[in-house]
Amino acid sequence: MPLMLRDLPSYANRVSQRAYTRHRTSEIPGYVLLAGRPEYEPLALGPGAFTAVSETEVPQVFFTTLERQYLAGESFSLQHYHWLFLTPIENGWRFVMLLSTLGNHPYTEPPTPPRDSSQGVIAQAVRLWLRDCQAGTIAP
Numbered sequence: 001m002p003l004m005l006r007d008l009p010s011y012a013n014r015v016s017q018r019a020y021t022r023h024r025t026s027e028i029p030g031y032v033l034l035a036g037r038p039e040y041e042p043l044a045l046g047p048g049a050f051t052a053v054s055e056t057e058v059p060q061v062f063f064t065t066l067e068r069q070y071l072a073g074e075s076f077s078l079q080h081y082h083w084l085f086l087t088p089i090e091n092g093w094r095f096v097m098l099l100s101t102l103g104n105h106p107y108t109e110p111p112t113p114p115r116d117s118s119q120g121v122i123a124q125a126v127r128l129w130l131r132d133c134q135a136g137t138i139a140p
Contacts, residue, residue, distance in 0.1 A: 001038050001061055003138060004129050008035040008065070011125035019121070030069035030078070032122075038063045058085045058096055065122065079103045081111060082122060092134045098123040 009032040016029040039062040065080045081103065085096040098118050103111035117123055132138055 001040075001063075003140065004126065004133075005035040005038060005063060007129055007138070008122070008125055009033060011129050012065070012121050015121045015124045015128070030067050032065050032067050034066040035063060058087055059093075060085050077104070077106075079111075080122070082117070083114065084126065093130055095123065095127050095130060098126065 012032040012035075016031075020029045040060075042060050061084050063082050063084065065082065067078045067080060069076045069078060079102075081101045083099040085098070086093045087096050088094075095118075097116070098120070099114040100117035100120065100122065101111040101114045103109070129138070
């Protein structure tokens with residue numbers, strides 16, 4: 001996870017720039033500046049909620065990204081909170097799902113409700129990084 005978080009901003013920025021170049025919208029894409037603060041403790045689902053058996057639990061990690069967006073000549077910093085689900089495979093890990101929520105930086109309002117972001121820029125960056133890691137091209 002530390003290596004993925006180290007590389008995630010550059011992977012995400014490449015995904016974002018490729019999509020912007022390909023679809024050329026009026027919206028200028030933002031930039032991921034940092035990724036970090038991993039937490040590995042699964043969320044407690046509360047009393048009466050389904051609890052998975054430990055052998056079948058899907059590993060999950062929480063992390064944040066700091067991003068910069070530009071609008072009308074001004075820059076805005078956004079803090080994204082991500083909940084990543086992975087599953088082990090023979091030669092590494094496979095992406096399962098990503099939920100994300102958005103907050104502003106510095107923190108002045110509560111974050112938005114979580115949404116499925118499994119097709120978003122960060123999810124695509126995670127998939128590409130996992131692919132490169134499995135191919136042995138990630139430098140320590």
